[in-house]
Amino acid sequence: MYTYIVLGDIQIVEVRRQFLFSFKVGFAVLHSCLSFYTITRQHDSVFACLNAKGFIALTHSFDATYRGIDNYCTFLFQNLLNQKLIRRIFLCLLCCFVSIFLVELFVWIYSEDRIYSGHSSVVRGSGHHLAVIIPYRDRKNELHLLLPHLHRFLVRQKVGHSFFVVNQVDEFRFNRGALLNAGFIESSEIEKDNRIILSSHYPDGDKHFFRSSDYVALHDVDLLPLDPNIRYTWPGREGPYHPIPAPFHPRYYWYAKYFGGVLIITREQFARVNGMSNSFWGWGAEDDEFRGRVIRARYVISSPKSLPMGMNAFRSIHNAKLHARDSSTYYDPRVRRLISAAHGGLSSTNYTVVSRDILRAEDIVFAMINVRLKCNMPLDLCRSNITADHQAR
Numbered sequence: 001m002y003t004y005i006v007l008g009d010i011q012i013v014e015v016r017r018q019f020l021f022s023f024k025v026g027f028a029v030l031h032s033c034l035s036f037y038t039i040t041r042q043h044d045s046v047f048a049c050l051n052a053k054g055f056i057a058l059t060h061s062f063d064a065t066y067r068g069i070d071n072y073c074t075f076l077f078q079n080l081l082n083q084k085l086i087r088r089i090f091l092c093l094l095c096c097f098v099s100i101f102l103v104e105l106f107v108w109i110y111s112e113d114r115i116y117s118g119h120s121s122v123v124r125g126s127g128h129h130l131a132v133i134i135p136y137r138d139r140k141n142e143l144h145l146l147l148p149h150l151h152r153f154l155v156r157q158k159v160g161h162s163f164f165v166v167n168q169v170d171e172f173r174f175n176r177g178a179l180l181n182a183g184f185i186e187s188s189e190i191e192k193d194n195r196i197i198l199s200s201h202y203p204d205g206d207k208h209f210f211r212s213s214d215y216v217a218l219h220d221v222d223l224l225p226l227d228p229n230i231r232y233t234w235p236g237r238e239g240p241y242h243p244i245p246a247p248f249h250p251r252y253y254w255y256a257k258y259f260g261g262v263l264i265i266t267r268e269q270f271a272r273v274n275g276m277s278n279s280f281w282g283w284g285a286e287d288d289e290f291r292g293r294v295i296r297a298r299y300v301i302s303s304p305k306s307l308p309m310g311m312n313a314f315r316s317i318h319n320a321k322l323h324a325r326d327s328s329t330y331y332d333p334r335v336r337r338l339i340s341a342a343h344g345g346l347s348s349t350n351y352t353v354v355s356r357d358i359l360r361a362e363d364i365v366f367a368m369i370n371v372r373l374k375c376n377m378p379l380d381l382c383r384s385n386i387t388a389d390h391q392a393r
Contacts, residue, residue, distance in 0.1 A: 130215055132154075132216070133187060135176045136166060146224060147364045164369060166182050182373075217232060225313070229307055230313060238300045242301055243303065244314050274344075274346045353369060353371055
C-alpha cells in the first residue's frame with residue numbers, strides 16, 4: 001500500500017533522543033579536535049602539557065633528560081603536527097562526523113518500517129489502518145492523557161491509526177452505543193470513491209488527511225493500555241478482539257461476561273451486526289447487548305488468555321468522585337428487556353453533527369466531532385435528573 005507523509009506535521013518517534021545522542025558524540029569529537037588544534041598551535045602549551053616524569057613513565061623506552069624531551073617535542077611539533085596537517089585532520093574528522101550524522105538521521109526518518117505523523121501512524125507495507133473511536137463528554141483531562149499515551153503505544157506496535165472523538169453535546173443522558181455508531185459513520189466518510197479525501201468540513205487553515213481505515217477500536221476515554229502484550233493489530237476475519245476481558249480489568253474483574261472498555265473489530269464485522277443499539281441511555285448494558293449481536297452472527301470473540309501484568313495491564317483513570325456514572329436506568333425493566341433482543345443499530349442511528357474540528361493534545365492531532373443525538377425511547381429514559389458533567393463516562 002502506498003505510503004504518504006503529511007507535510008508540516010511529521011513527528012519522528014525517538015529521533016529527538018537519537019539526535020541528542022549524535023549531537024553529544026559529535027560535540028565531543030569536535031571539542032577534542034579544537035582542543036588538540038589549540039594546544040598544538042601554542043608551542044609553549046605543548047611543552048607545558050608534557051611532564052617529564054610522566055612521559056618517561058609511560059614510554060619506558062625513552063630514556064632522556066628533560067632537554068631531550070624538549071627537543072623531541074619540538075621535532076614532533078615542527079615535522080608531524082604542522083598547521084597544514086592539523087587543519088586536514090580537523091576537516092577530515094568534521095566531514096566524517098557530519099556525514100555519519102546525516103546518514104543516521106535519514107535512516108531514522110525514511111526507515112522501511114516507520115513513518116509517523118502527528119495524528120496517525122503510517123506503516124510501510126501494512127495493509128491495515130485503525131480508526132480509534134472514543135465516545136466522549138466533558139472528560140478533557142482524561143482525553144489529554146489517553147491520546148498521547150495511546151499514540152505512543154500504537155507506534156511501538158507499528159499500528160497505523162487515526163483518532164476520532166465523538167462528543168455528545170445535547171441534554172440527554174450519555175449514550176455510548178449511539179456515539180460509537182456515529183463515530184463509525186463519520187470515520188467512514190473519510191473515503192469516497194476509493195480516494196483518500198480532505199473533508200470539506202475541516203478548516204482550510206489546518207489541512208490534515210485522515211487515512212481510510214478498515215478496522216476500528218471502540219475505546220473508552222478512561223482506560224490506558226500498559227502491558228506491551230496487548231495488541232491493537234488487525235483482529236482477523238473470524239471475529240473481534242477484546243483486549244481487556246474481565247480477569248484483566250482493574251474495575252470489572254468480577255463480571256465474567258464483560259465486553260466493554262476496548263474492542264477491536266473490523267468494519268465489515270461491525271456493519272454486519274448492524275453496529276450497537278442506540279437505545280441504552282445512561283451507564284451500562286449496551287456492551288452486553290452488543291456481545292449478543294456478535295455471538296448471534298457466529299463470530300468468534302478472541303481475547304488474551306494471560307498477560308504478564310495481570311490486572312495492571314490497563315490503568316483506569318476514571319474518577320468516580322468527579323464523574324459519577326448515571327446508572328439510574330440500568331435496572332429499569334424496559335432497558336433490561338432490550339439486552340436479549342436487538343433493537344435498532346447502525347442503520348437507525350439518528351444524530352446531527354454540530355461541528356467537526358481538528359484539535360491537538362500534545363501535538364497529537366484528532367478529529368473532534370460534536371453531535372446531538374435524537375431520543376428514540378420514552379423521554380424519561382433519555383433525560384437525566386443529574387447534570388451533564390456528572391453523567392459523563
